[in-house]
Amino acid sequence: MQKEDFTNEKIGDVTLINVNIPDATLQSASRFKEHIQVLIDKDERKLLVNCKEINYMDSTFLGSLVYSLKKAASVGGDVRLILQNVQSPVWTMFETTKMFRVFKTYTSLDEAVNSY
Numbered sequence: 001m002q003k004e005d006f007t008n009e010k011i012g013d014v015t016l017i018n019v020n021i022p023d024a025t026l027q028s029a030s031r032f033k034e035h036i037q038v039l040i041d042k043d044e045r046k047l048l049v050n051c052k053e054i055n056y057m058d059s060t061f062l063g064s065l066v067y068s069l070k071k072a073a074s075v076g077g078d079v080r081l082i083l084q085n086v087q088s089p090v091w092t093m094f095e096t097t098k099m100f101r102v103f104k105t106y107t108s109l110d111e112a113v114n115s116y
Contacts, residue, residue: 006035011113014046015039024054024061032061036068036079045077046116050109052084057093069103080104082112 005028009016017035021028039047049065051057069079081103083091094100106112 005031008039011048011109014048014113014116015044016048016050016109016113018050018053020053022053022055024051024057026058026060029058029060029064033064033067036064037071040071040075040077045072045075047072047077047079048082048112048116049079050082051090052082054090055088057090062093062097062099066102078104078116080106080112080115082106082109 003020005019005021007018007020009018017039019032024032036047047068049068065079065081072079083094083105085091085107094103094105104115106115
């Protein structure tokens with residue numbers, strides 16, 4: 001049985017979205033945007049995206065994360081991220097593109113959930 005690309009968990013009033021794909025690219029970016037939009041339409045406001053499974057993220061998927069943040073913010077919500085660690089390629093890309101100024105990011109689930 002194949003694992004779904006995006007799965008949700010509720011942790012209190014926080015919705016955790018697990019991104020279960022190693023390469024977050026153009027092929028998955030639009031599906032991710034749709035997935036987030038459905039959650040926002042269901043009045044989910046505290047969204048936490050677990051990016052620990054991602055080994056590579058291209059600019060289109062990064063754009064879908066920015067889109068999600070703007071959509072959530074427009075209704076009083078927020079999107080926060082969990083990244084692997086400072087050695088991960090995604091972390092390096094976030095440093096290079098200065099995305100740490102845009103997103104609140106964490107390396108542990110507990111820290112991220114408690115940030116809300």
